[in-house]
Amino acid sequence: MGAGQSKPESDEKVFQAQVPITFAPDVVNQLSDNLESTETSPQRQSLIDAHIRARIQGELEHLKKEEEDVRQQIEQALEKENLDKEKTMAGEASANDGSSSGDVKTSATLFGDLEEIRNKINKYHAKRDLSAHPEVQQAGSVLVECYKRNATTSLNCWREVDAFKATVSNLEQNYLKSL
Template sequence: MGAGQSKTSEDGDKVFYSETPIQFSEEVVHQLTDHISTTEPTRERQTSIDSHVRSRIQAELARLREEEQLVKVEIEQALEKENLDKEREMAGEETGTAEGVTGSLKSSTSLLGDLEDVRQKVERFHKRKDLEESPLLREKGEAVVLCYQSNPTTPLDCWRAVGEFKAAVSKVEQNYVDSLR
């Protein structure tokens, strides 16, 4: 009894036959075919995927912010060290031995020389500013503008005013070059 059903075939596979037919409701078949035909995950699955992706992004952002903060700290330390080195270098190589203390300080004569250089640069700056605001140059420029406004159809009549303006500009340029010496 039943010995025929449990016999193996030549290749070792067992085959079982069911006497009762298996039937599925149309609702189950439609649900299974809908899941196979759609490539989009279900709403619950999509929510789960989205929350997982968000958490990974937040973790990566936190890691990058920490790394950025470390880089900032390293840069600040390097800049501070570089500034200290420059300050020491600017302080000069002279060592003072007053009262047994040795240090890297610039002498007062060196500082006075630097102060005089700065004073001369400031004076040259003020001279250049005065040259730029020269009343003669401003007057000649306004004369050219007035000439062009009064002769809109014949601008060539303003050749004399333009020549005077060019001469004034040339004089200001020469004074500027002289101030740089």
Template sequence: MGASQSKPDGDKVFYNETPIQFSQEVIDHLQESAGSPGTSPERQSTLDAHIRARINAELGRLREEEKLVQEQIEAALEKENLSREREGPDRDEAEGGATNSLSIQGALEEVQRKVDRFYAKRDISGYLSVNESSQKLIECYRSHQATPLDCWREVGAFKSVVAMEEKKYISSLQQ
């Protein structure tokens, strides 16, 4: 139906009625560019060397500038730290600001002592009353496997011993 209308009848050729003319300069330029498709290898290597030199010079300038800025920042920080140390740690702590390195070092050593004390007291073998109560509870459970609820006295005793030791342990950490 519409298939015959969408097919081309054949090639159509259009002829230009007015002649096209180019100037001699355009023709010469096109001939020159057609003769030499790119730059010569010598010229390309010269251009590459020149570009590399400019990049290296700019990179050196930026590094010097970065070094200068870094020195200025370090000098400002050093000046600020010196002024804080002269004013004293009491001022910094009262304002909630940073403290000097000596007070920070002291605080770190105190925290380290507390951590060491925590790990030293973590060992349960030093709590004989807990171990004895635990053994009694285990023996009761083994002897009353069919009726484990009969061990309620041992469970209560174990809980009270553990609670007492926990209180002692927490109070020792707060010292």
């Protein structure tokens, strides 16, 4: 049942030439010289060099990727270890104090505090905006110009200082009346 087909046949094929094949003596000499010489041709050498360079480059890329993977794993392990250490320190501090919040804060808590402070600073800067009060802004710029003109004799700007104070005082009074 098909046993004959499943056996591999030999790979050798023999062809009998009907016409005798002859090679020119130059071709035979060149082929025999190529077999005897151990040097490779410049074209063959450049192909070999390009192939070797490509394999080295590929291996270098592979090693760089492995190095990056190992670096990321180490960073993740260190981050996890630091978070665990912070949690245990915060737990020990709260157990020693008898309170729910310890002196040692986790990085997440510190990050939240930092965001809260940033929001307060932004609100403060928004309140300092003088664009809604051009008279104060103008008096301030006149005062700054006077100080720049009289860098060594700033007492000569007393009139501008008084004008700025009066403008700010008027603004404060108007604000208090509006309340």
